[in-house]
Amino acid sequence: MRMRKNTMLDLLRILRTACSSGVLVCLLVAVLNVGSARAAAPGQELFEMNCAVCHGKDGVSILPNAPHFAKGDRLEKTDDLLFASIADGLNVMPPWKNVLSEEQISEILVYVRTLAK
Numbered sequence: 001m002r003m004r005k006n007t008m009l010d011l012l013r014i015l016r017t018a019c020s021s022g023v024l025v026c027l028l029v030a031v032l033n034v035g036s037a038r039a040a041a042p043g044q045e046l047f048e049m050n051c052a053v054c055h056g057k058d059g060v061s062i063l064p065n066a067p068h069f070a071k072g073d074r075l076e077k078t079d080d081l082l083f084a085s086i087a088d089g090l091n092v093m094p095p096w097k098n099v100l101s102e103e104q105i106s107e108i109l110v111y112v113r114t115l116a117k
């Protein structure tokens with residue numbers, strides 16, 4: 001009986017040491033960071049599914065005439081202009097308004113602006 005009590009106390013002591021040395025805090029912060037990083041780019045998945053075939057996964061375009069978003073191509077244009085180009089299409093680029101909702105296009109646009117380095 002006394003043995004078990006001591007083991008429990010040892011465990012508590014180890015836990016308390018781990019807490020005060022910040023191990024648990026680090027773990028918690030790491031978990032929270034993963035969550036917020038994922039939430040930061042809702043347009044990323046949509047971009048990779050629909051746009052990356054031409055514009056490239058990281059904005060380094062694959063299609064010769066497609067703007068390189070990684071270099072900031074076309075990103076000097078306003079959101080309204082870019083939104084219209086995506087929705088209605090532009091020359092070789094097909095229109096997306098029947099494939100994506102306005103909300104989805106807006107989310108992708110936010111993501112596209114993060115590709116410029």
Ligand code: HEC
Pocket residue numbers: 047050051052053054055063065066067074077081082085086090091092093094096108109112
């Ligand atoms: C079939 C290849 C292709 C796909 C798929 C494609 N694009 Fe494009 N995109 C182009 C080309 C080519 C241009 C350049 C058009 C031009 O200026 O003649 C372009 C231009 C653009 C521009 C600049 C428009 C402007 O006003 O200058 C944006 C923004 C853009 N694309 C976003 C997207 C997004 C977002 C998607 C996915 C929903 C997408 N593109 C999918 C080929 C594509």
